[in-house]
Amino acid sequence: xxxxxxxxxxxxxxxxxxxxxxxxxxxxxxxxxxxxxxxxxxxxxxxxxxxxxxxxxxxxxxxxxxxxxxxxxxxxxxxxxxxx
Numbered sequence: 304x305x306x307x308x309x310x311x312x313x314x315x316x317x318x319x320x321x322x323x324x325x326x327x328x329x330x331x332x333x334x335x336x337x338x339x340x341x342x343x344x345x346x347x348x349x350x351x352x353x354x355x356x357x358x359x360x361x362x363x364x365x366x367x368x369x370x371x372x373x374x375x376x377x378x379x380x381x382x383x384x385x386x387x
Contacts, residue, residue, distance in 0.1 A: 304347070304348055304349070304350065304354070304373060304374075304375070305335070305345065305346065305347050305348075305373070305374040305375075306345070306346050306348065306354065306357075306371060306372065306373050306374065307343060307344070307345050307371075307372040307374060308343070308344040308345075308346070308357075308361070308368050308370070308371055308372075309342060309343060309368065309369040309370035309371075310339075310342045310343070310344060310361070310366050310367070310368060310369065311342065311366070311367045311368070311369040312365075312366050312367060313339045313342050313366055314339060315339070316339075318339065318364070318366070319337060319339050321364055322337060322344065322361070322364065322366075323337065325360045325361075325363070325364060326346065326357065326360060328360075329348075329353065329356050329357065329360070331348055331349040331350070331353040332346055332347070332348050332353060332356075332357060333346065333347045333348075334346055335347055342369075354373075
C-alpha cells in the first residue's frame with residue numbers, strides 16, 4: 304500500500320532528517336518521496352498496523368498530518384479481474 308501525507312508544520316532540514324531516521328526504523332516502511340517545501344510525504348507500507356506506526360512516529364516528532372490519501376498498489380493483483 305502507498306500513502307500520501309500532507310504535513311502541516313514541517314519546514315527545516317533537521318525535521319526532514321528526523322522524519323527519515325524515525326521512519327527508517329520501521330522495517331515495513333519505505334519512503335518514496337519527502338518534500339518539505341510542499342510539505343508532502345509519500346510512503347510505501349505493508350498494512351494498516353504499519354500505517355498506524357507511521358502516524359505515531361510523525362506525532363512523536365511534534366508534527367501533525369493535515370491530509371491522508373491511501374493510494375492502491377498498482378501492482379496488486381485484483382480478485383475481480385479475469386483473463387479472456
